[in-house]
Amino acid sequence: MKKADFIILITIIIIAFIFRLYKINIPLADLHSWRQADTAAVARNFVRDGFDLFHPRFDDLSSNQSAAGLENPQGLRFVEFPFYNAIFAFLYKNFPQLSLEIWGRLVTAFFSLIIIAIIYYLLLKEVGRVAAFSAAFIYAVFPFFVFFSRVILPETTAVALSMLSIFFLYQFSNNKKNNLFAVFYFVFAILSFSLSILTKPTTIFYAIPLIFIFFRKYQINFLKKISFYIFFLLSMLPFILWRFYIQRFPEGIPPTDWLITSVNTYQGMKNIFFKPAFFRWIFFERLNNLILGGYLTVFFVLGILGKQKNFFLHTLPLSSFLYLLFFQGGNVQHEYYQTIILPSVAATSGMGINHIIVNKKLFLVPILTYGLILIIIIFSYFFSFYKVRDFYSYPQELIQIAKIVSTLTKPEDKIVTDRLGDTTLLYLMDRKGSPSIHKPLIELKKLGYSFLVTLNQDEIKKLKEANFKLVFENNQFALFKL
DSSP states (O other), X not given: OOHHHHHHHHHHHHHHHHHHTTTTTSOSOSTTHHHHXXXXXXXXXXXXXXXXXXXXXXXXXXXXXXXXXXXXXTOBOOSSOTHHHHHHHHHHHHOTTSOHHHHHHHHHHHHHHHHHHHHHHHHHHHTOHHHHHHHHHHHHHOHHHHHTTSSSOSHHHHHHHHHHHHHHXXXXXXXXXXXXXXXXXXHHHHHHHHHHHHHOGGGGGGHHHHHHHHHHHHGGGGGGOHHHXXXXXXXXXXXXHHHHHHTTOGGGOOOOTHHHHEEEETTEEEEOTXXXXXXXXXXXXXXXXXXXXXXXXXXXHHHHHSOOSSSTTTHHHHHHHHHHHHXXXXXXXXXXXXXXXXXXXXXXXXXXXXXXXXXXXXXXOHHHHHHHHHHHHHHHHHHXXXXXXXXXXXXXXXXXXXXXHHHHSOTTOEEEEOSTTOOHHHHHHTOOEESSOOSOHHHHHHTTEEEEEEOOHHHHHHHHHTTOEEEEEOSSOEEEEO
């Protein structure tokens, strides 16, 4: 990289970081707060109870999130390995001047900057400066990218680790000498990809560009190279061992089979696998409207169709496309599932912009071409922002309810909320319990639950008629003693 590229990249990274500070101190009640709360609760319990990475715990003690339908009195949380949670828990424990939530968002933001830097580097090497700048800029400032680069979720960290693995293996493949640098690159590529899969198993689809790097280095003979098998065996081994280990704790493993085929609707679970609704939601509503703001899709399509000197960068959209097709239920149900595809979306769009500028003779007047590109980017940005700005919103009443309940109860009290499985209120109250009335109240009392928080007026009326002790009531909620 030349000096000019360092200056450009540093400028983009500074701008990206500033964008990610937007509302960084808001309560943890914004979009997908239930999933963020579960992630932050694991970190909070690390701070309080010690960093036991093999027994991560959150605030839900019920059977709500257990695939086996078992009560979870220890609050075990076995989804991904808690690498990301441990990082911001460690930072908060040692630097408590910032809140745990701010540290969580800052860690996500930091890893998103790594993604931006690697996108810039790879496109600079494979295409050119225009593509590198365009792709990095899109990832840095476009609203959907920004929001999911500062949430308390492990996806961005996992994606950054996969991109680091691609970067290190890319350096390994371009190293012409079998020296210590080659060993260093190879080992760190394995470590990065292994941590990525542990942090979020869905990043396994980044294996496609990694396989292509081996192919580009050795051609078809890569299948005869022991390094190829060592790389993927060692990358997958920790994840395989982790999956075997967590089978010992079925109460802490949430259901995952729905992620492939189904979405949860007001009518219950509905199969969406290869249905027209899947393609409308993912490729029109999410990718076209929400992520790219409509008009930027033109550049994305050109990036896919545009010819490059090799197919390496095309493996990124290929891996994203296969990921979307495999996890159809999860991607339609939750926007944050698209975090996995964001590097390829930015890189492919950057290649599309580069394709227009490099082939400017195909168009009428270059200055008009540049102006049109700028107008498309601006319009796309604001159309995306118009939708994404609501992601930062949160219900103010939840914050007030949490403060009141935490004042009227003890830290050791187990609380039931009627939030239909949403753990946000439990997290804000800083209490453990159940996020839904999943059993009769008499049984819940026997299980050690002390209070019920309900926002449902019909439920409040029924509890009063059943002579449950009313501890507090206002026009928002009621707190009952069980």
